[in-house]
Amino acid sequence: MLTRRNLLKRSAISGVTLLAFETCYASPQIPPAPDGMGHHFEFLTPEDRGILSKLIPVILAESLPSSSKKHEQAIKEVIVGWDIAVSGLPILTQQELRKLFSVLDSNLIFSLTPRLLTGVPGAWEDPTEIEDFLNNWRNSNPESIITGNELRVGYMGMVELTMASWYGNPRSWDFCGYGGPPVLSGT
Amino acid sequence: MSDAKNTITDFVAEGFQNGWKHIDASQLDEDQTLETDVVIIGSGAGGGNSAEILAQAGLNVMIVEEGPLQTSSDFHMKEDEAYPNLYQESAGRQTKDRGIKIFQGRMVGGGTGINWTTSFRTPSSTLKFWAEEMSVQGFSEEEMRPWFELVEKRYNIQDWTDTPNANNSVLETGCTKLGIRWGKIRRNVAGCLNLGYCGTGCPVNAKQSTLVTTIPGALKKGATLISKARAETFEIKKGKIDKLHCRSMTPRGNAPGRQSIKIKARHYVLAAGGIGSPAVLLRSENKTLNPYGLVGKRTFLHPVNISGAIMPFRVNGEYGAPQTSYSDHYIETRLDNQRAGFKLECPPLQPMLTATSLEGHGKSHAEIMKQRPFLQVLIALQRDGFHHDSIGGQVFLKSDGTPGLDYQVSGYVWEGIRDAFLVMAEIQFAAGAKVVAPAHRDARLYHSLKEVKKTIAALDMEILKARLFSAHVMGGCPIGENPVKSVVNSMGRHHEVENLSVFDGSVFPTSIAANPMVSIFGTSAKFATELAKGLAA
C-alpha cells in the first residue's frame, strides 16, 4: 500500500529525486471542506473532504448534473456516500485508505511526503492539473522501482469509491438511463 | 419497468418470529459456552445444505455464520445496501497484489443468497481429472448422478424457458452467427419474476438459496443459527478438536466485537467457503490440522475478464434473469490443455456494479455510462487448475488474522484471457455491436473487429491493466486419498483429525470449470449423508 514511508524507502534509491523534492517542496493548499449536510463523518477528515470536493468533479465529469446548485449538492452527497462506504470496510482497509489520504492531504511543512514523486497537485484548484495527476497515477508503471504498483492501486481505489458512491445514488440514475429497482406491488 | 405482483410472504422472518432458534451474536452482552452434536461453520452452499441433512438425521446442529441474518423483506434491490451488508468486505475483497477483485457472499445463505442462480453439474471432464490426477475416489459421473438429482430436486433446479434478456440474447445471436455452440442455463428458482436482482438478494423468495430452503429445513428440526459470529480457531487436544472459539461481530459486521463464544461438539464441519475455511485452519496454528502445509494452497478463482459493447438497440441488462445463456465451446475444444479454456456468460448490469467494473474515469467513463442502456457485457471464466502452469493462489493471514489470497496469474492463464478478449469481441460484433471495449487500461472503444483484433494482440497481459474479477473461490482444502497431497479424504473428512470435516467449495482439487454452486450442493449432500450415518451409529 501507498505510504509515505514506503515511498521514501523506495525513493532513497534515487537520492537525486529526494533532493529535488526537498528544495521544491511547498506547503500545499487544502481546499475547504464542503458542508456535510448534517452527516456525522466517521472516516473523512475536513482535509479529505476538501480534496474529494476537487477530485470528484474530475472523476465523474459530465455524469454530474450541470446546474451549479445540483452539481454542488451531488458532490456533497458523493462525499457522504464515500464516508458511509469506507466506514463499513474492514479496519485494515480503512487504515490503508487513511495512508492514501495522508499522501494526498499532508500539509505539514516538514512532511516528507514526496509530493513531486507522486505528482499530487499543490493547490487542488486547477482541474487540468488534477486530471494530469489522476492520469499519472492511472498510467504509472506497476513495476516502477520507486512507487511499485501503489499509484495505480491508489488511483483505482479513489475512482472506484467515487463511482460506487455516485452510481449507488438515485440522482445519477437519470444520467445513466436507469429506471431504478422494479416496483413490487403488494409489499 | 416491470410491475410485479408480490404475494409471497417473508416466511423466513415469520419462522424466526415463531420460534426458530437464532442468536444474533452482535447483541450478546456475555460470553457463551455452548454444546451440540455438530457445529457447522458457514451457512452458504455447503453449510446450509449440510445443516438440513444432519438435522434431519436427528443430530443437534449449530450453524455459526459471520454475516447477518437478513430475509426477503430486507432486500430492496438497492446496490448501495446490498454490497456492504451481504458481501465479503463490502464486495471489495481483492487478491494480495490487487490484481483480481473477489466477490463472495457474507450473510446467512452465504454465496447462494446473492448469487445469480446459474446451475451446472460438475463437468464430467473435471470429475475425470480428479479421479485420474488427484487420487479422488467415488466421484465418477455415475457415482455423482444420484447426488445431483437429489439436490436439483431440493433446490428446484430446472430449465429456464423464459425469453432471455437482451444481454443474454446477444451471446446467443453472436455465437449462432459464428457457429459457436451455446446453451441455456438451468436455474434454482421457483416463481421467479424475472426481476434481475439476484445479486442484491431475491426480494420475493423465488431464488432457492439455502436461506429459504435448507437452513429453514434445519431450523424446523431444532437447529440453532448463530449469526454475526466469526469462527476464529480450533482448540486441539490429543489430536482431536476439543472446542471451537468464535467471536461476536460488531452490529455493523465489519469488525470483531466483544463477546467470545466457545462451542464444544462431537463433530466440526468447516463450510466457510474458499478463503474462509482455510483461514480457520491456518489461524488455529496447529500442525495436526495442516501437517504438509497444503492448507490454502491451490485456491482457484476462474479469473474473469470482461468485454463491453454498445449495441444499436436497448439492452437494459439490469432487468431480467441475469444469467440464462452460456457457451462452453472454448472449454470443450481445449480439454487437451494446449491453450487455457474458458466459459462464456453474461453478468447483470445494475449501474453501480457496471460503473465500478469499467476502466478509467472522467469523460470516457461518463460517455459509456450515458449509453448504459445500450451496453452489453460478456464475461469469460478461465478454467484454472488443470495445467502445471496453473497452480492457483495461496491463502494467507493478514496482521489482524483475517484472510487474504495471494494469486499470481500465470502466463498460461494470461494467454487464455487474451484469447477470451478476442472471442468476446468477435461475438459482440457478430451480434451487431457498434463498438466494443475490452476492459483493459490500454484499450479504448473500437468500431471494427479488425481494429480491436490488432489491439488485443498487442495488449499487455498484466494485472492492474486487464481488469480481472472472480465470484468463484474454490480449493484450499482439497479432497483426495493421498494424505500428502490433500487435506481431506474423498468423503470430506480431515486426514488427521477425526472429528473434522470440510463441506464447501474449498474441497475442490481444481476449479470446477463451471459455476460451482451445484457442485458444492452435490458433494456436500454426499458428504453430510455419510457423516450423519457415522455419527448416528
Ligand SMILES: Cc1cc2nc3c(=O)[nH]c(=O)nc-3n(C[C@H](O)[C@H](O)[C@H](O)COP(=O)(O)OP(=O)(O)OC[C@H]3O[C@@H](n4cnc5c(N)ncnc54)[C@H](O)[C@@H]3O)c2cc1C
Ligand atoms: C455475485 C456472485 C454470483 C454468483 N453466481 C453464481 C451462480 O449463478 N451459480 C453458481 O453456481 N455459483 C455462483 N456464485 C458462486 C457460488 O455462490 C459460491 O461458489 C458458493 O456459494 C460457495 O459455497 P461455499 O459453501 O463454498 O461458501 P459460501 O457460500 O461463500 O459460504 C461461506 C459462508 O461462510 C461464512 N464465513 C466465512 N468465514 C467464516 C468464519 N470464520 N466464521 C463464520 N462464518 C464464516 C461466510 O460469511 C459465508 O456466508 C456466485 C458468487 C457470487 C459472489
Ligand code: SF4
Ligand atoms: S430474477 Fe432473481 S431476484 Fe428476480 S425474482 Fe428471479 S430469482 Fe428473484
